[in-house]
Amino acid sequence: YPGVKRYMDETIATAKKLGYVTTLQGRRRYLPEIQRKGPAQRGAERIAINTPLQGTAADLIKRAMIAIHHRLINESFATKMILQVHDELVFEVPKKEEKKVEALVKEEMERALALDIPLVVDTGWGANWSEAH
Structure with a gap:
């Protein structure tokens, strides 16, 4: 996918220029190793690519x-x-709160961050985590 490659290249270039990457909420992750050569630089490049995505997901779940x-x-x-x-x-x-809590959780998770595309939340129920899937 050309868009993915472009994202990766632009993110790495920005990280090298600024020395950090940010999540959508503006949280920074500093990457001094991105200026080095070899394995440390490649590791920092992977972190630079993943942090805006995984970090934003972490920000979202915390806000929710x-x-x-x-x-x-x-x-x-x-x-x-x-x-x-x-x-x-x-x-x-x-049991008596199931419907109201389901609506509350879905609502708060879906509006935790304003995104360009809608965030769709699925819910599940069960006596344990496995059953809820």
Whole structure:
């Protein structure tokens, strides 16, 4: 894909020029090794390519977790957020709160960051994480 190659080349060039890359939220990751030659430079280039993507995903999930946490407290839910695994959140939800919590979580995750394309969140239910998939 030519767009992917262009992204990679432009990101590496920017990292070499500035010495860092940023997430969409502006969080910086400094990469002094990008100026070196050899394996250290190649490693820094991989980090430069991945950080804007993976770092932005991390920013997004953190913002969603904060918003969800505040709403669960402010709206007096008994539901507890118990675990984050990459881009997934695991909750302990009383049966009577399932529908409302599902809507709340979906809403807050989908609006955690303003993006050019819509962010679609899927939900799942089960007695354990495996069943929820």
